[in-house]
Amino acid sequence: MRHATMRWSVLKRHLTQERIVLAIAVALFILFSIILDKFLTAENILTLVRSVSVLGILGIGMMLVVIGRGIDLSIVAIMAISVAWTLHLLNLHVSLAEALALGGGFAVVSGLMNGVLVAYVEIPALFATLAMGTFIYGFGRSQLIDLDIIQLPEHIGWFGKIGTGYVLGVPMPIILFAILGFLVFLFLRYTRSGRFFYALGDNLPAARIVGAPVRPMIVLQYVLSALIGFVAGLITATSVSSMNTRVVNSTLVYDVILVVVLGGVGLSGGKGSVRNVLVGTILIGILVDGMTIMDLQYTLQNVIKSIILLIAIVVDSMVNPRDEQTAQQGDI
Amino acid sequence: MSFKKLALAAVATSALLLTSAYAEGIKDPNIDAYYQTFKGKTIAFVPVAMGFDLTEGWAAGIRQQTNALGMKFEVRDPNWSTAAGAQAITSLIAEKPSVMVIHNPDVQSYAHLLRKAQAAGIYVVQVNMESSFPTDAYVGADWHQIGATAAQAVVKACGTGSGKSGKVAIVQGVLTAAASAYQVNGVYDVLSKHPEIKIVSNQAGDWDASKARSITATVLQQNPDLCGIIGFWDGMDTGTAAAIKEAGKTGQVFLVTSGGGADGACTNVENGTFSEDISYDVPGQARDMNNMIKTLLESHLKPGTLHLSLYTPLKIITKADMTPTSCWNLKALQKAATATD
Numbered sequence: 001m002r003h004a005t006m007r008w009s010v011l012k013r014h015l016t017q018e019r020i021v022l023a024i025a026v027a028l029f030i031l032f033s034i035i036l037d038k039f040l041t042a043e044n045i046l047t048l049v050r051s052v053s054v055l056g057i058l059g060i061g062m063m064l065v066v067i068g069r070g071i072d073l074s075i076v077a078i079m080a081i082s083v084a085w086t087l088h089l090l091n092l093h094v095s096l097a098e099a100l101a102l103g104g105g106f107a108v109v110s111g112l113m114n115g116v117l118v119a120y121v122e123i124p125a126l127f128a129t130l131a132m133g134t135f136i137y138g139f140g141r142s143q144l145i146d147l148d149i150i151q152l153p154e155h156i157g158w159f160g161k162i163g164t165g166y167v168l169g170v171p172m173p174i175i176l177f178a179i180l181g182f183l184v185f186l187f188l189r190y191t192r193s194g195r196f197f198y199a200l201g202d203n204l205p206a207a208r209i210v211g212a213p214v215r216p217m218i219v220l221q222y223v224l225s226a227l228i229g230f231v232a233g234l235i236t237a238t239s240v241s242s243m244n245t246r247v248v249n250s251t252l253v254y255d256v257i258l259v260v261v262l263g264g265v266g267l268s269g270g271k272g273s274v275r276n277v278l279v280g281t282i283l284i285g286i287l288v289d290g291m292t293i294m295d296l297q298y299t300l301q302n303v304i305k306s307i308i309l310l311i312a313i314v315v316d317s318m319v320n321p322r323d324e325q326t327a328q329q330g331d332i
Numbered sequence: 333m334s335f336k337k338l339a340l341a342a343v344a345t346s347a348l349l350l351t352s353a354y355a356e357g358i359k360d361p362n363i364d365a366y367y368q369t370f371k372g373k374t375i376a377f378v379p380v381a382m383g384f385d386l387t388e389g390w391a392a393g394i395r396q397q398t399n400a401l402g403m404k405f406e407v408r409d410p411n412w413s414t415a416a417g418a419q420a421i422t423s424l425i426a427e428k429p430s431v432m433v434i435h436n437p438d439v440q441s442y443a444h445l446l447r448k449a450q451a452a453g454i455y456v457v458q459v460n461m462e463s464s465f466p467t468d469a470y471v472g473a474d475w476h477q478i479g480a481t482a483a484q485a486v487v488k489a490c491g492t493g494s495g496k497s498g499k500v501a502i503v504q505g506v507l508t509a510a511a512s513a514y515q516v517n518g519v520y521d522v523l524s525k526h527p528e529i530k531i532v533s534n535q536a537g538d539w540d541a542s543k544a545r546s547i548t549a550t551v552l553q554q555n556p557d558l559c560g561i562i563g564f565w566d567g568m569d570t571g572t573a574a575a576i577k578e579a580g581k582t583g584q585v586f587l588v589t590s591g592g593g594a595d596g597a598c599t600n601v602e603n604g605t606f607s608e609d610i611s612y613d614v615p616g617q618a619r620d621m622n623n624m625i626k627t628l629l630e631s632h633l634k635p636g637t638l639h640l641s642l643y644t645p646l647k648i649i650t651k652a653d654m655t656p657t658s659c660w661n662l663k664a665l666q667k668a669a670t671a672t673d
Contacts, residue, residue, distance in 0.1 A: 037554075044553050051546035141383065147662075148383035149567055151596060164578060240541040240571040246381075247540065249412050282351075292550045298507055298536040 017316040018264035018276050024312060025283040032290040039293060046171060052285035053177035054232050058252075059259040059277040060184050061228030066260055067188075068221045069201040069269025070118060070125035074110065074133030075229045076253045081140030082107040082226075083233030084243040087150040096159055102231055106144075110136050111226025115219030129222075137248045145245070152241045163239030173235050180228065185274045193220060202270030259284055262312060283308075343463065347524050353416035365568040369629050370401040374429035380437045384410040384506065384567070385594040385662055386614055390459065392662075392669040393618020394433065395611050397625070399672035401520075414441045421445045425452050436461040439510050455628040459621060460612070461510050466639050468628055471620045474643040475511050479518025481646060482562045482588045485608050487526050490559035491584035497557040501533040503544050503572050505564045510672035512536075515564055515590075532558065536605040541571030558585055566609055573605040593647060598659035601649050611647040615660050620644065 033040040058075060065072045086103030090096065110132065117128040141148065152160070165172040188194035199207040200214045208214050237243040263280030265272030287308060291301045360649060375398055379387035391407055400407040406423065410416035414437050424432060425448055432436040432454050436442050443465035446456050460472035472516045490496045502519060505512040514532075523529050533551045537544035544563070552575060554559055561576070563569035576585045591597055593611025600606045620642045631638070649658050 041553075044550070047546075047553050051549065054542070140636045145381070146382065147385070147388070151570075164574070197614045237544055240545050242541055242567075242570055244541055244567075246412065247542075250538070250540070288546075289550055291549055292533070292535060293554055294532050295535065 015319045016264055017262075017312070019281050020262065020315050020319070021262055021283055021312050022279050024216065024308065025279065026281070028286050028290065028308075032286065032293075036061060036290060036293050039290065044289070045294075046169075046174065048285045048289040049174050049282075050171045051178075051289065052281050053171075053173040054236050055252075055255060055259060055284065056177050056277060056281035057180055057235070058229060058256045059263075060180060060274060061232070062256050062260050063265050063272055063274070063277050064184065064188075064197065064228075065125070065221045065225045066265050066267060067197050067201045067272050069204070070218065071129060071257070071267070071268075072114065072225045073126070073129040073223060073254065074114060074136055075129075075225055075254055076250075076274060077133040077140075077248045078107050078110045078135040078226045079229035079233035079236075080138050080243060080245040080248050081144065081300035082110070082230045083237050084150045084245050085140060085144045087152055087243050088145045088235060088236075090153050092148070096156065104227065107226040107230035108223055111223035112219060114226070115222035118126065118222065119215040119218035131246070133253075137245070148245045150243050150245070152237055152243075155322060159265065160238050163235050163237065173239065176231070176235060180188055180231070181274045181278065188273065193217060197221060198270055206224040236306055255284070262309060264316075283312075338436050354373050366630070369632075370626070372402065372404070373431070373629060374404040374406060374427075375431045375433065375473065375625060376406045376408065376424050376427075376429040377433045377435075378408050378417055378424070379435040380410070380417070382407065383410045383411075384444070385596075386460065386592045388662055389594070389614035389660070389665055390433075390435075390618050390621065391590060392665045393615060394621060395669040396672055397622040399669070412437075413481035414438070418442060418445060421449065425449050427455065428452065429454060430454040430629060433457045433459060433621060433625070434463075434467075435459050436463045436510070438508050439464045444626035447658070450608065452591060453635055455625075455635045457624050457628070459617070463659065467479060467637050468635055468641070469624045469640040471617060471624050471642045472619075472644060473511075473646075475514035476516060476521070478590050478610055478612070478646065479515035479520075479562075480607075481518075481610055481648070482515075482590065483519045483522035485588045485594045486560040487522065487529060489607070490529060491526055492528050494559070496559040497530075497555075498528045499530050499555050499558050500546070500549045500560045500562065500663055501555075501558060502531060502535070503561060503563045503569065504534065504536045505539045505568065507536050512564055520561055537564075537568050538547075539565055539568050541568050541574070543571070544568045545571035545575045548572045549578065552576065552579045552581065552585070560586040560588070563587060565582040566597055566606065569606065570600070573600070577605075593649065593659050597657040598650060598654060601651055601654060604651075607645060607650070611649055611659070612644045613647050613660070615665060617644050619670045 004210045023149065038044060061075055062072055066193065082103045085106060086099045089099040089102060114129055114132050117123050117132065118125045162172055167175050188197065196212045199212055200217055204214060233243065259280035260277055261267060262283065263276035265276045287305055374396060377391060377394060382388060395405050399638055406429065408420035410420055417437065418441065421442060422445060434442060434446065434456060436458060445465045446463060446465050446467050449456050456467035457469045458467055459473060462470050486500055490498050490500060502516065504516060523531065532555050535547045537547055548561065561572060563572045566589045569587065573587060576582055576587060582604055588608040589606050590610035592614040597609045597611060601609050624642060647658065
């Protein structure tokens with residue numbers, strides 16, 4: 001009896017949410033490989049990863065903020081408007097370098113404003129970025145661009161390859177997802193700023209007492225997530241030859257939060273890594289790809305998707321129940 | 333004065349009078365009443381959102397007429413929010429414009445409000461997306477016909493005698509939108525008579541190019557011999573086309589789509605992105621709306637008396653029969669409207 005309890009506790013220690021989600025992903029992958037013809041082919045795997053790489057990139061940006069116990073609800077608005085403006089400038093025959101600098105600059109300024117509102121004005125991130133998202137979209141649509149879908153001009157040279165090129169048979173968006181993931185991994189693990197992100201997310205007053213520059217670090221998080229949003233937008237725009245600013249009104253930002261939380265990055269801050277986002281992204285990728293191959297009806301797809309997600313969350317809350325130690329103030 | 337002289341004078345005077353009447357022309361007895369009917373009237377427009385070719389084009393067309401006839405034109409932009417649209421209609425009912433032009437987001441949301449507006453004495457013209465409550469007039473595309481036309485094009489490209497696989501995919505918009513639901517019905521009506529055509533995928537792209545791109549990529553992966561794709565909106569199907577291009581199948585997969593026919597449509601047909609684009613010609617629709625607005629105002633009938641429909645004649649744009657006037661330019665249309673301000 002005592003033996004069994006011990007085994008259970010050992011098992012529990014190993015069953016983090018990340019592993020549960022990974023297990024579900026592997027199970028689905030095996031299931032689809034057996035029942036679906038042509039699921040397990042190199043081409044399909046590349047298509048699968050490719051279709052979620054933008055989601056994954058946005059997830060990495062969101063994760064940087066969530067680790068510091070914040071959230072960036074404006075990331076999709078920043079992505080849409082900064083990139084739509086870049087394309088708009090290109091259509092007006094502004095040079096590529098200038099257009100990219102202005103668009104990227106817009107993203108940085110938006111991120112700075114988010115960071116200042118959260119770190120210095122001390123508005124809760126949820127409200128600050130929600131309001132900023134609406135502001136950025138409204139400002140962009142009324143002042144910077146005149147239509148809600150901006151087409152990519154032809155003859156843009158190498159720039160178009162960001163979304164459509166291949167390296168050794170692997171689509172560029174996947175390569176960029178991998179590079180970005182690796183850079184952020186290095187940043188979080190080996191730089192001082194990266195370690196401070198965890199420290200201030202885990203316990204902000206303690207981080208401040210030991211001398212971490214918490215306010216500038218918070219600003220840095222929002223600037224990074226805005227820049228990553230800009231990159232994700234460039235990939236989206238170049239792969240479908242246009243930027244659709246209506247994406248701001250879609251559920252994309254919730255999907256981004258979903259892959260972050262699903263993979264095991266806690267909204268209470270202080271924990272999580274690129275690997276968590278990868279796992280969450282891959283599960284969504286496998287699900288969507290498999291259901292598209294099965295030609296399931298869209299509404300049914302949503303039901304199945306949400307059931308799988310609920311299972312992952314329920315299993316996690318059973319295996320890792322919340323108690324006074326794990327639940328923190330400010331947990332969403 | 334002799335009688336002869338008097339007669340001569342009379343003839344001369346009347347001749348003089350007549351000449352002067354001809355010099356000034358004759359006044360058309362109808363115009364005063366015509367212009368009086370419109371002067372000072374207000375036309376209100378509630379689209380699902382401004383900022384895309386359809387609604388911007390319609391607004392420019394209506395504005396041109398309201399300026400010319402001394403009417404007021406108001407646009408309430410709910411920016412994709414059905415709740416904000418309902419709010420806009422509610423406040424418009426209190427303000428009592430003469431005519432409301434409504435672009436419905438779906439068949440249900442505004443039905444009750446449109447009934448109320450007509451009861452309050454406002455003419456209601458619905459455009460391109462009709463609600464379940466028929467009002468004074470509907471001006472817009474016949475979605476069933478667009479679906480059927482697209483399906484016929486695909487049958488021609490992939491059906492018997494084409495030597496192709498007959499495999500076809502459908503990329504819908506949002507399933508609950510009238511434009512998508514009616515269109516898919518038209519597609520199936522035609523394809524059900526052609527057993528050689530096999531629908532291998534029928535998915536919703538949510539009017540979003542990125543979603544359409546990833547759906548199409550997967551479908552092409554599974555069906556390398558796919559023959560045709562029916563897309564439901566050219567703004568979304570640039571994504572569908574991107575997936576075809578990436579798979580190296582441009583020209584092999586027949587892609588038919590539809591839209592408002594702005595110049596981007598012609599560019600995309602010309603460079604082979606789309607095989608065929610079925611246009612519902614926005615400037616033509618704007619003129620239909622203008623005529624409907626004038627007809628209703630001139631009829632002086634009580635709102636709700638008539639139930640008129642003007643389905644838009646479709647323009648089919650292919651590389652073979654494209655002309656310089658096949659498409660229209662939004663900037664030019666807007667310029668023409670602001671010139672009359």
